Amino acid sequence: xxxxxxxxxxxxxxxxxxxxxxxxxxxxxxxxxxxxxxxxxxxxxxxxxxxxxxxxxxxxxxxxxxxxxxxxxxxxxxxxxxxxxxxxxxxxxxxxxxxxxxxxxxxxxxxxxxxxxxxxxxxxxxxxxxxxxxxxxxxxxxxxxxxxxxxxxxxxxxxxxxxxxxxxxxxxxxxxxxxxxxxxxxxxxxxxxxxxxxxxxxxxxxxxxxxxxxxxxxxxxxx
Amino acid sequence: xxxxxxxxxxxxxxxxxxxxxxxxxxxxxxxxxxxxxxxxxxxxxxxxxxxxxxxxxxxxxxxxxxxxxxxxxxxxxxxxxxxxxxxxxxxxxxxxxxxxxxxxxxxxxxxxxxxxxxxxxxxxxxxxxxxxxxxxxxxxxxxxxxxxxxxxxxxxxxxxxxxxxxxxxxxxxxxxxxxxxxxxxx
Amino acid sequence: xxxxxxxxxxxxxxxxxxxxxxxxxxxxxxxxxxxxxxxxxxxxxxxxxxxxxxxxxxxxxxxxxxxxxxxxxxxxxxxxxxxxxxxxxxxxxxxxxxxxxxxxxxxxxxxxxxxxxxxxxxxxxxxxxxxxxxxxxxxxxxxxxxxxxxxxxxxxxxxxxxxxxxxxxxxxxxxxxxxxxxxxxxxxxxxxxxxxxxxxxxxxxxxxxxx
Numbered sequence: 001x002x003x004x005x006x007x008x009x010x011x012x013x014x015x016x017x018x019x020x021x022x023x024x025x026x027x028x029x030x031x032x033x034x035x036x037x038x039x040x041x042x043x044x045x046x047x048x049x050x051x052x053x054x055x056x057x058x059x060x061x062x063x064x065x066x067x068x069x070x071x072x073x074x075x076x077x078x079x080x081x082x083x084x085x086x087x088x089x090x091x092x093x094x095x096x097x098x099x100x101x102x103x104x105x106x107x108x109x110x111x112x113x114x115x116x117x118x119x120x121x122x123x124x125x126x127x128x129x130x131x132x133x134x135x136x137x138x139x140x141x142x143x144x145x146x147x148x149x150x151x152x153x154x155x156x157x158x159x160x161x162x163x164x165x166x167x168x169x170x171x172x173x174x175x176x177x178x179x180x181x182x183x184x185x186x187x188x189x190x191x192x193x194x195x196x197x198x199x200x201x202x203x204x205x206x207x208x209x210x211x212x213x214x215x216x217x218x219x220x221x222x223x
Numbered sequence: 224x225x226x227x228x229x230x231x232x233x234x235x236x237x238x239x240x241x242x243x244x245x246x247x248x249x250x251x252x253x254x255x256x257x258x259x260x261x262x263x264x265x266x267x268x269x270x271x272x273x274x275x276x277x278x279x280x281x282x283x284x285x286x287x288x289x290x291x292x293x294x295x296x297x298x299x300x301x302x303x304x305x306x307x308x309x310x311x312x313x314x315x316x317x318x319x320x321x322x323x324x325x326x327x328x329x330x331x332x333x334x335x336x337x338x339x340x341x342x343x344x345x346x347x348x349x350x351x352x353x354x355x356x357x358x359x360x361x362x363x364x365x366x367x368x369x370x371x372x373x374x375x376x377x378x379x380x381x382x383x384x385x386x387x388x389x390x391x392x393x394x395x396x397x398x399x400x401x402x403x404x405x406x407x408x409x
Numbered sequence: 410x411x412x413x414x415x416x417x418x419x420x421x422x423x424x425x426x427x428x429x430x431x432x433x434x435x436x437x438x439x440x441x442x443x444x445x446x447x448x449x450x451x452x453x454x455x456x457x458x459x460x461x462x463x464x465x466x467x468x469x470x471x472x473x474x475x476x477x478x479x480x481x482x483x484x485x486x487x488x489x490x491x492x493x494x495x496x497x498x499x500x501x502x503x504x505x506x507x508x509x510x511x512x513x514x515x516x517x518x519x520x521x522x523x524x525x526x527x528x529x530x531x532x533x534x535x536x537x538x539x540x541x542x543x544x545x546x547x548x549x550x551x552x553x554x555x556x557x558x559x560x561x562x563x564x565x566x567x568x569x570x571x572x573x574x575x576x577x578x579x580x581x582x583x584x585x586x587x588x589x590x591x592x593x594x595x596x597x598x599x600x601x602x603x604x605x606x607x608x609x610x611x612x613x614x615x616x617x618x619x620x
Binding site: 225226227276320324343352355356359360374377378379380383384385386389390393394396397409 | 518521528536540542546550551553554555556557558571574575577578582583585586587589593594596600
Binding site for chain 3: 156161
């Protein structure tokens with residue numbers, strides 16, 4: 001087996017301010033992003049850099065594997081690992097596409113109102129997808145129904161017709177970094193608001209809105 | 224989430240295997256494995272261990288908790304306590320299924336273990352339903368769920384979260400003006 | 410025209426309530442007993458029981474939710490809406506006593522959805538109605554959960570027969586969790602099966618060939 005497979009070096013990102021991450025940490029980041037995206041009611045910030053780095057790793061490994069002769073015992077293990085990582089990667093991207101399809105007008109609206117320096121919610125590819133999806137939906141609605149309506153009823157405001165993500169949904173989470181004084185709002189009038197501390201490693205069921213910032217900062221993991 | 228995806232996560236757990244072949248260290252993207260030497264126990268992720276096992280390249284050493292005596296103790300404790308006791312493993316259900324289905328010849332008293340795990344599961348699921356009901360009827364805003372495993376959460380997830388959503392909407396009826404439904408005036 | 414005009418009725422309390430939701434559309438067609446508070450000129454043809462060209466003030470009739478909601482105004486009385494029986498005090502007492510005995514399908518089937526819509530019409534009873542809706546849901550939760558989580562591989566029609574539409578949706582999500590787990594446990598999740606769409610498509614092709 002060629003030595004190039006023994007490549008366990010760290011990924012040094014081009015912009016050197018980024019922390020150096022080992023491939024194992026990178027895969028862990030991808031899995032985190034995958035589960036968070038699966039369980040959060042809204043579309044999260046895109047993780048293009050993670051996706052790109054993982055893609056790079058996979059391509060690199062696949063190139064190495066092409067040079068290995070058939071029946072190599074190690075190669076089959078590497079292939080299995082590649083398949084597993086690929087599964088997580090595609091499932092992650094797919095769950096983002098599903099959310100874009102579900103909330104497209106709101107996703108685009110949020111992207112529009114984003115400030116200059118703020119990070120983009122969508123990757124360039126996802127943005128193109130969302131715009132196209134919007135245009136296609138509009139064209140379709142026009143063709144099958146709207147053009148047969150009286151002239152004053154020929155528009156549908158998709159922002160109003162498509163439901164918004166419900167940030168009041170409950171989510172399950174595991175705490176990665178201890179958090180103090182999380183304010184839990186009361187559910188009924190005769191309850192009072194109270195604060196909880198989220199201990200590292202503990203698991204909770206709580207309203208997404210309460211902990212949404214902790215999901216994006218990486219302090220909690222949705223499960 | 225699909226149960227097979229929970230199983231996928233469980234397959235990352237490490238398990239001890241005793242290989243019957245030799246192979247140098249493998250440098251996987253997710254970390255190093257091996258080296259593998261005949262007769263020498265070594266750690267491997269479950270996905271790989273099962274693959275070796277199916278190709279008759281290794282024997283799997285069952286995890287420590289996968290033992291009739293230990294599981295009996297846990298079952299009894301689980302039945303006695305009202306709260307959730309620590310699960311044998313965060314992936315006890317998935318690992319039992321995987322290992323018992325594919326490597327039962329390496330696990331002593333496999334059938335008894337299967338029954339015990341199922342008993343523990345059933346007891347815990349019954350508790351889970353009880354707490355879900357009280358969460359709903361007390362209209363709680365937050366619950367601590369330590370010791371619940373992902374597979375357990377996953378079987379009630381859709382139902383519980385959907386119910387909580389419905390309840391939220393019904394509750395916002397109680398505060399006129401605060402709900403979206405009433406803000407529009409015709 | 411007002412941009413909101415196509416949403417005369419606010420979404421119900423379903424899972425995915427929205428403009429395109431079939432359940433919401435059906436809900437907005439539920440009929441409400443109303444009484445006209447002024448004359449509706451030249452709309453007599455809608456009221457089959459009289460030959461008058463107008464609908465006179467004080468006529469009792471049934472109108473769908475979307476229309477009642479559109480015509481209802483707080484300041485100028487156009488029509489008044491009567492509370493359907495199931496939301497009135499008599500029934501509310503029944504729900505408080507034991508919400509599980511009521512056949513919500515027969516009384517609904519949009520008990521929660523329509524109830525929430527009724528709150529848009531002003532009435533001193535509204536707080537009590539809202540409270541009863543919530544308590545009924547909570548009171549029936551355990552039964553909905555248990556029946557959806559215990560019935561595996563059996564005919565569930567008897568179990569859902571008395572459930573409201575919303576509860577039926579919940580029942581189904583409970584069932585999908587249970588079925589997913591059970592088939593995983595039996596090892597069925599790992600076998601790929603052809604989508605029914607593909608199978609039907611093939612059948613149709615064969616049918617097309619044989620006239």
